[in-house]
Amino acid sequence: SQKIEQNSEALNIQEGKTATLTCNYTNYSPAYLQWYRQDPGRGPVFLLLIRENEKEKRKERLKVTFDTTLKQSLFHITASQPADSATYLCALDMTGGYNKLIFGAGTRLAVHP
Amino acid sequence: NAGVTQTPKFQVLKTGQSMTLQCAQDMNHNSMYWYRQDPGMGLRLIYYSASEGTTDKGEVPNGYNVSRLNKREFSLRLESAAPSQTSVYFCASSARTSEQFFGPGTRLTVL
DSSP: OOEEEEOOSOEEEETTSOEEEEEEEESOOOSEEEEEEEOTTSOOEEEEEEETTOSEEEETTEEEEEETTTTEEEEEESSOOGGGOEEEEEEEEOSSSSOOEEEOOOEEEEEEO | OOOEEEEOSEEEEOTTOOEEEEEEEOSOOSEEEEEEEETTTEEEEEEEESSTTOOEEOSOOTTEEEEEOSSSBEEEEESSOOGGGOEEEEEEEEOTTSOOEEOOOEEEEEO
């Protein structure tokens, strides 16, 4: 079955630095991959989607890469701010484009002033 | 424009009781989903509905039933609640191949 691995340990960084989060997957080649942000007690909020034929996607201070050979996505936040502190989830489409997603457990990011 | 709404926000049940979680979206999305989220396990898909009148099982459907009442509403029913169903339940909706919009969640405790 499909397995998604995100670093379960919290990532602590200083304000202004670049945060890099990793998402690794096995056993499947997803049509696309999504990243979500989740704050405590709230539902996930969509950030970025990257398709299998795209290497990189950017949105403001966010950048996502997708390496289908390594079966890995990296999520970068540049010039990080304390307000970026949250849990970040990656999710893969496992139905060839029908949007039935498998989620990773998420990585908690803490940005310190 | 409320997005995705869920009721109730909190619920405590005794083992064996039944209840229905309600979800509605006002974005005219065809697809709707029910997930549960447990500590350290991420979101797991319970059921989804690709369009009005259709439903299909996700990763963890046992102990649950769903109804896609119309395009806006998708309900999740626990017929006989068990302590293992203690969790946070999220409803989401989407267009076919795009971001999912999540509701605020229902925190369910089964004693």
